Amino acid sequence: MSGILFDELIFGPVHSRRLGISLGINLLPTNNKFCNFNCIYCECGWTNNKATKLVLPKRTDFKRLLSEKLQALQHTPNEPDAITFAGNGEPTTHPEFAGIIDDTLEARDLYAPKAAVTVLSNASMLHKKKIRDALVKVDKNIQKLDAGTQLTFERLNQPLGSLTLEKIINNLLLIKDNLIIQTLFVRGKYNGYFIDNTTPEEISAWLELIKKIQPAAVMLYSIDRETPVKSLEKISGQELENIAKMVEELGIHTEVFG
Secondary structure, eight states: OOSOOOOSSEEEEEEETTTEEEEEEOOSOSSSOBOSOOOTTOTTOOOOTTSSOOOOOOHHHHHHHHHHHHHHHTTSTTOOSEEEEOSSBOGGGSTTHHHHHHHHHHHHHHHOTTOEEEEEEOSTTTTSHHHHHHHHHSSEEEEEOOOSSHHHHHHHHOOOTTOOHHHHHHHHTTOOSSEEEEEEOEEEEETTEEEETTSHHHHHHHHHHHHHHOOSEEEEEOOOSOOSSTTOEEOOHHHHHHHHHHHHTTTOEEEEEO
């Protein structure tokens, strides 16, 4: 399997382009990517939900390990700026996600009060109230929106099951506060198609969705690590800045991470 899997429940800290010194949380299996998307650019490689029996970390183990890790990092150069839920797939699919967020906030307040509790998600689980209630509590609720059209959504994010772009948008509209949209711009050939979410048509459709959702902020970036599809092209910083200006014209704060 192409890609880099996180082999621990709690990993790092690592230096993040967007979040500074970030202590990573992986609520998914350590030997396999488990996700309801199969994005062609994912650094963890291809989704393979049926590879092995699904074994997820227990909430009790997570709470203990996080407290131990944060205590060990106190007053060191690696004291985290962020505690980030990412890992080998979609973190909100963990059945104890809501309770784990509560445990994280408690440990953060005790041992790393300056760290921003952050969730990187694909918005697929926002139809569940318990997930939305948990995300309202975090400091940075960052949700993915890479496409402005259904066709590009299907080819770029390759959602599993019955997920559609319309469902994702409806989910995002359920979040009234603290919503940050992250978008990865990329172009390249895969499965006989040339995929490009930076065309004028795609950008126009995506901007209409951003205008409709009205997030608190938007983060724009491109690939920075190995991807499963080798032909993908990194979008230049100047192109990202040009897109950012269009978002700013909507009155929405935008950051670019080249």
